[in-house]
Amino acid sequence: MKPAVALLGVGMFAILLQGVLASLIPAALTPDLSFLLVVALGTRLRSTGTGLLLASGLGYLADLFSGSLLGLHALLRVLAFGAARLCSRQLNLRGALPQAVFVGFLTLVNALGVAALTAFFSPEAGFGVPPLGTLLLHAFVNAIFGPLVAGGCEVILAFAGEDDRGRHLLRLEARSYRS
Amino acid sequence: MNPLGRSARMALGVAGLLLIALISMVSNRRALISGASSLPWGAGAVMDVAVPVQKTMAVPVDVVRDAWRDYVDLLDVRQENASLREQVWHLEEDNLQLREALVASGRLERIADMRDDFEIPMLPAELVGGGVSPWFRSVMFDRGHGDGVRAGMPVISEQGLVGLVTAASRRASQTMLLLDRQSAVDGTIQRSRARGMVRGRGGDELAFEFVARGGDVQVGDVVITSGLGGVYPKGLRVGEITRVSDPGSRLLQTATLAPAVDFGRLEQVFVMLRRGPTMELLYSGAGPDAEPTNTESGLAATRGAAAAEPTP
Numbered sequence: 327m328k329p330a331v332a333l334l335g336v337g338m339f340a341i342l343l344q345g346v347l348a349s350l351i352p353a354a355l356t357p358d359l360s361f362l363l364v365v366a367l368g369t370r371l372r373s374t375g376t377g378l379l380l381a382s383g384l385g386y387l388a389d390l391f392s393g394s395l396l397g398l399h400a401l402l403r404v405l406a407f408g409a410a411r412l413c414s415r416q417l418n419l420r421g422a423l424p425q426a427v428f429v430g431f432l433t434l435v436n437a438l439g440v441a442a443l444t445a446f447f448s449p450e451a452g453f454g455v456p457p458l459g460t461l462l463l464h465a466f467v468n469a470i471f472g473p474l475v476a477g478g479c480e481v482i483l484a485f486a487g488e489d490d491r492g493r494h495l496l497r498l499e500a501r502s503y504r505s
Numbered sequence: 506m507n508p509l510g511r512s513a514r515m516a517l518g519v520a521g522l523l524l525i526a527l528i529s530m531v532s533n534r535r536a537l538i539s540g541a542s543s544l545p546w547g548a549g550a551v552m553d554v555a556v557p558v559q560k561t562m563a564v565p566v567d568v569v570r571d572a573w574r575d576y577v578d579l580l581d582v583r584q585e586n587a588s589l590r591e592q593v594w595h596l597e598e599d600n601l602q603l604r605e606a607l608v609a610s611g612r613l614e615r616i617a618d619m620r621d622d623f624e625i626p627m628l629p630a631e632l633v634g635g636g637v638s639p640w641f642r643s644v645m646f647d648r649g650h651g652d653g654v655r656a657g658m659p660v661i662s663e664q665g666l667v668g669l670v671t672a673a674s675r676r677a678s679q680t681m682l683l684l685d686r687q688s689a690v691d692g693t694i695q696r697s698r699a700r701g702m703v704r705g706r707g708g709d710e711l712a713f714e715f716v717a718r719g720g721d722v723q724v725g726d727v728v729i730t731s732g733l734g735g736v737y738p739k740g741l742r743v744g745e746i747t748r749v750s751d752p753g754s755r756l757l758q759t760a761t762l763a764p765a766v767d768f769g770r771l772e773q774v775f776v777m778l779r780r781g782p783t784m785e786l787l788y789s790g791a792g793p794d795a796e797p798t799n800t801e802s803g804l805a806a807t808r809g810a811a812a813a814e815p816t817p
Contacts, residue, residue, distance in 0.1 A: 341637050342555055345645065346563045348635030350570060352769075356639065374515055382522045386529075390548050391555070392636045393643025393671055393679050397529030404522045440640045447530055448687050456640060456707055464639055 329486035330376050336482055337363050337384040341391055354456075354464045357471035360384045361436065364403045365429055365472065366479035368410025369419045381407035394440075395447055402439045406432060422473040429472030433465040537656070537671070549649075549674030556647050556677045559634045625738065627775040628652055630660075633677065642685040642707065642768075643671070648776060651675040657736075659777045665742030665765030666690065666730060667774050678776070683711060683743070683764055692728040692743050697721035700731055703743050703762060710761050711744055717758035722749055728762055738777075 340359035348356045364381045371377040385400030392399065409432060410419070419425055441455045455461070544552065628648055636643035648654050650673045660667040660680050668682040681688055688705035692713065699722055701715030713728055726746040732739020744762040752758035 338555075342559045342562060342634065344637045345559055345634030346566055348637060349563070349632060349644070349771075350566055350635075353635070353639035353642070356635075358637070358639070360637065375518060378518060378522055382526070385526070386548075387551065388637055390544075390551060391634070391645065391679075392638035393641045393681050393685070394638060395530045396533040396545075396548065397526040399638065400529065401523055401526035404519065404526065408519060437640060440638070443530070444640075444686070447534055460639070460708065 362475035366476040369414040426469040430465040430469035552674040642682040717752035
């Protein structure tokens with residue numbers, strides 16, 4: 327419970343900070359901090375259930391502060407968390423470079439998801455994918471900030487006693503059988 | 506614990522969360538169509554809490570931004586001053602000539618009578634934060650339904666039209682900017698009176714869609730709100746045409762429009778405390794057979810409706 331509340335607080339702060347930054351610099355250059363936090367949680371948080379609830383909650387907060395339909399980002403954040411969770415089991419997403427590449431790719435997929443859901447629920451707007459340049463720029467910015475947010479997330483999890491370092495410290499000794 | 510049972514529970518949990526999100530989207534859209542003006546209680550409370558926090562967070566950012574702007578502004582203030590003086594002189598002369606022409610045509614009295622129509626109470630509001638998603642162009646202001654702000658109210662600045670309030674909590678409101686993909690405003694070319702639909706593209710430019718045949722649109726033309734439909738007063742500056750595309754064989758021609766408002770420098774705005782049928786227009790999507798008045802000045806009448814509109 328403690329880490330979940332702490333992470334929700336951090337997520338809320340990240341969204342508000344993002345809002346302040348968005349009023350200062352172009353939207354494509356602003357890192358999507360809540361999205362990055364969700365991806366970081368997907369690769370680091372021990373409890374999948376808590377992570378899913380956090381991803382959904384952060385998604386609703388993003389909806390509230392972005393002007394989209396309530397639930398749009400919540401849905402995509404849950405999917406992003408799931409994707410990060412599944413991929414982290416198969417791929418090494420611990421290093422900065424793999425993380426950056428993964429975050430960049432997931433940003434592009436997320437943008438397509440936003441466009442598709444917006445077109446489905448608000449057909450007046452049409453299916454509008456942002457210009458490729460903007461899309462790639464935003465993916466690049468997210469890719470740069472992805473490992474940083476993941477590092478910050480690790481610190482918070484360690485502070486809240488939710489890090490998974492314990493798993494690495496566990497040593498399995500081979501049993502010796504005497505014939 | 507049985508691993509299969511655990512993964513099945515997890516799958517159910519994910520499905521449940523996705524379903525809740527979908528239901529939330531559907532109900533939110535339905536609420537917007539029905540014209541509901543305030544957010545769900547929890548959401549409104551979060552927004553209300555966010556306003557003072559975000560304002561505090563913005564203080565150091567504002568200090569840096571103001572210092573930078575002051576410095577940049579000072580660099581060419583002398584040249585700009587001279588240019589502005591010249592412009593004022595020209596405008597004063599134009600103004601005098603126009604007054605003369607109006608008096609001569611007997612229209613001044615009628616304009617004075619019409620003044621009441623434009624006197625809409627306006628509420629100043631301050632920008633608290635930008636939208637957190639780069640795919641939606643919205644901003645948050647520090648005025649909510651406690652101050653009389655409701656969804657569907659137009660927002661303007663001294664430069665021109667800014668957008669439309671889409672949601673309001675007690676102390677804050679979310680405004681969709683003209684730049685948003687879901688935004689569309691019925692506009693008129695000031696010079697030729699050609700009508701069209703101003704649509705957001707999600708970027709920093711707008712698109713002006715008009716019927717190619719007979720649509721007299723040139724680079725440099727100023728687009729204003731048409732004022733029909735009762736959402737916006739007539740004559741609000743929307744932007745200036747920067748490029749006109751070749752229509753080819755298409756019925757609709759598109760021109761690129763630079764917005765009148767510098768959205769990057771938006772700080773203080775005015776909410777027009779008059780609510781039009783905009784939200785209904787925005788989400789009901791008037792079809793090609795819709796009456797022209799239904800599509801005349803709201804945001805987001807459909808492309809079909811825009812095409813169906815005759816250009817006077």
